[in-house]
Amino acid sequence: MSSTSAETLDHAPDNVRAAAGGPAGPLSRALRSPLALGALGVGAVVALWQLASTLGLVAAESLPAPWTVALRIKDLAASTDFRLQVLDTVWTWLLSMAVTIVVAVPMGILLGTVAALYRPTVTVVHALRSVPATVFIPASVLLFGLGLTMKLALTVFAIFGPVLLNAVYGVHNTEPQLLTVARSMRWTRMQILRRVVLPSALPSIVTGIRVASGIALIVIVSVELLGASYGIGTVIVKYQGIPRPDFVYAGVILAGVLGWLLYTTLAAVERRTLPWTRRGADSGGRS
Amino acid sequence: MTETPNAGRTAGPTTAAAAGPASQRPLLAGLTRATSSAGTAAGRAFAYSWMVVLLLVAWEVASRIYQSPYFPTFTDSAAAFFTNWFVADASRGFVTEQFTTDLGSSMSRAAQGWLISVVIGLCAGIALGVSPRAAATVNPLIRFGMSIPATALLPLAVVFFGITDEMNVSLIVVGTVFPILINTMDGVQGIDRTVIMTARSMRMGRLRYFFVVLLPGASPQIISGLRVSLGIGLILMVVSELFAATNGIGYYIVLASRQFRYVDMWSGVLLIAVIGLLLNVLFALVEARVLRWHRESRKRAGST
Numbered sequence: 167m168s169s170t171s172a173e174t175l176d177h178a179p180d181n182v183r184a185a186a187g188g189p190a191g192p193l194s195r196a197l198r199s200p201l202a203l204g205a206l207g208v209g210a211v212v213a214l215w216q217l218a219s220t221l222g223l224v225a226a227e228s229l230p231a232p233w234t235v236a237l238r239i240k241d242l243a244a245s246t247d248f249r250l251q252v253l254d255t256v257w258t259w260l261l262s263m264a265v266t267i268v269v270a271v272p273m274g275i276l277l278g279t280v281a282a283l284y285r286p287t288v289t290v291v292h293a294l295r296s297v298p299a300t301v302f303i304p305a306s307v308l309l310f311g312l313g314l315t316m317k318l319a320l321t322v323f324a325i326f327g328p329v330l331l332n333a334v335y336g337v338h339n340t341e342p343q344l345l346t347v348a349r350s351m352r353w354t355r356m357q358i359l360r361r362v363v364l365p366s367a368l369p370s371i372v373t374g375i376r377v378a379s380g381i382a383l384i385v386i387v388s389v390e391l392l393g394a395s396y397g398i399g400t401v402i403v404k405y406q407g408i409p410r411p412d413f414v415y416a417g418v419i420l421a422g423v424l425g426w427l428l429y430t431t432l433a434a435v436e437r438r439t440l441p442w443t444r445r446g447a448d449s450g451g452r453s
Numbered sequence: 454m455t456e457t458p459n460a461g462r463t464a465g466p467t468t469a470a471a472a473g474p475a476s477q478r479p480l481l482a483g484l485t486r487a488t489s490s491a492g493t494a495a496g497r498a499f500a501y502s503w504m505v506v507l508l509l510v511a512w513e514v515a516s517r518i519y520q521s522p523y524f525p526t527f528t529d530s531a532a533a534f535f536t537n538w539f540v541a542d543a544s545r546g547f548v549t550e551q552f553t554t555d556l557g558s559s560m561s562r563a564a565q566g567w568l569i570s571v572v573i574g575l576c577a578g579i580a581l582g583v584s585p586r587a588a589a590t591v592n593p594l595i596r597f598g599m600s601i602p603a604t605a606l607l608p609l610a611v612v613f614f615g616i617t618d619e620m621n622v623s624l625i626v627v628g629t630v631f632p633i634l635i636n637t638m639d640g641v642q643g644i645d646r647t648v649i650m651t652a653r654s655m656r657m658g659r660l661r662y663f664f665v666v667l668l669p670g671a672s673p674q675i676i677s678g679l680r681v682s683l684g685i686g687l688i689l690m691v692v693s694e695l696f697a698a699t700n701g702i703g704y705y706i707v708l709a710s711r712q713f714r715y716v717d718m719w720s721g722v723l724l725i726a727v728i729g730l731l732l733n734v735l736f737a738l739v740e741a742r743v744l745r746w747h748r749e750s751r752k753r754a755g756s757t
Binding site (some may be wrong): 204 | 500501502503504505508521523524586589590591592593594596597598599600601602603604605606607608609611612613628681684685687688690691692695696703706707710715718719721722725726729730732733
């Protein structure tokens with residue numbers, strides 16, 4: 167998903183209608199900007215929420231008023247303990263991504279290069295990827311305890327497949343003509359890898375990393391809900407047990423903010439370091 | 454595939470990646486030839502799956518060395534897998550009662566949640582794809598919604614619905630609707646402008662435009678969204694049952710682990726693994742059927 171304004175051009179019927187529709191005063195033009203429309207959408211949802219809680223459509227235990235939740239968000243954001251818990255989640259996320267990238271990407275490049283290993287690898291990774299990682303939570307709590315090791319083991323298992331598979335596919339789908347040209351120039355294998363294979367595989371590798379970033383956060387939070395010692399999930403589940411629904415809502419919203427921050431940072435890093443992968447990145451779906 | 458002596462220079466796309474003279478790596482070259490020219494079906498099956506077998510052997514060896522009650526051997530787990538889930542009774546369809554109740558309730562939750570997501574995601578995704586203004590209005594909401602790790606909503610779902618089927622289903626819906634919606638929207642927005650203009654200049658009716666241009670044009674993206682959401686749906690099905698349920702395969706696993714029946718726990722894990730595998734194979738078959746035109750047209754474009 168890139169800027170919406172660029173995409174409007176792609177859709178002729180609406181574009182034509184928009185151009186023909188009415189005089190374009192400064193106010194109506196401002197109202198048509200993506201920013202204003204987005205604010206409108208968010209405002210509408212908050213208004214609906216307020217309406218539902220003032221009219222008592224939903225029980226207050228299930229849906230506290232937006233203002234109450236906003237105050238709790240402030241409380242949570244100000245508390246040192248909560249910040250430490252969030253840091254723990256972020257640290258696990260970073261570590262699992264780093265471990266996976268460092269191991270799975272080179273492995274994928276190797277496996278994608280050696281034709282004899284390509285098909286068996288793809289089969290085995292597909293098989294492992296079909297298994298929902300969360301099914302191992304009870305077993306890995308028994309095996310690794312409640313600490314960082316357990317969280318890391320599960321998360322890496324969950325995201326290893328997508329990253330490896332995308333690296334393998336990326337390398338495997340290198341344009342054969344480019345390889346022929348490179349070989350006719352008598353480049354060494356390392357040179358071919360660095361100048362031809364890697365640049366053409368990178369968009370696919372980056373897509374794999376982006377999909378993995380979302381799955382990693384889901385798995386980390388699941389583990390925290392089901393019995394890890396630290397993390398944002400443990401806070402949410404603690405307040406559910408008390409029960410303080412206003413804090414639960416605040417925690418969930420802050421988890422969303424955390425996810426948004428992580429994905430946005432990842433996208434920014436990606437744009438900065440690999441500018442030529444943008445086109446490929448747009449066509450991959452985030453999970 | 455043309456295997457000439459000078460394989461490094463003229464081989465086709467599959468072996469081209471393995472650059473360099475074949476003589477340096479006789480073993481690998483031999484393996485390549487064996488895998489690509491194995492005539493028998495058994496040979497081909499082996500070429501694809503020897504690594505899977507290797508992995509299972511590794512499980513067996515590791516568990517025998519490790520000797521942990523939490524990590525039983527593969528043979529024990531597989532034996533429990535068959536005794537727990539299957540019986541030699543044709544009238545029951547060769548499955549145990551446990552299989553019917555646990556797997557049945559799990560699958561019905563996953564299916565309900567996923568199907569609701571597919572309907573919502575497709576309708577909303579297409580609507581947002583054709584209307585840039587609507588897309589701009591809900592864009593921040595969608596971005597935020599997909600940033601929330603779906604499992605964080607589990608406590609909220611329990612607050613709303615209690616420990617009921619609706620809780621599991623609603624969680625699966627929330628987690629799987631965004632990949633479908635976003636991919637559908639992207640797919641519709643990404644349709645080639647020339648194609649849209651051509652359709653308009655042909656004065657194509659709205660309904661025909663929808664079925665002939667819009668839907669097929671977006672289908673590769675839609676399908677990739679469906680595939681991602683299927684995986685997430687299974688993850689959420691299991692998590693929600695581990696967290697709060699009174700039946701289902703996730704509940705079976707957590708119950709077995711609490712009652713120290715670790716071999717049974719692993720038999721449940723194996724069952725989920727097999728089910729996940731079957732669903733993905735099924736999905737791949739459907740995908741290959743639906744997207745055959747897409748691959749063929751790409752191949753044609755590539756050959757010219």
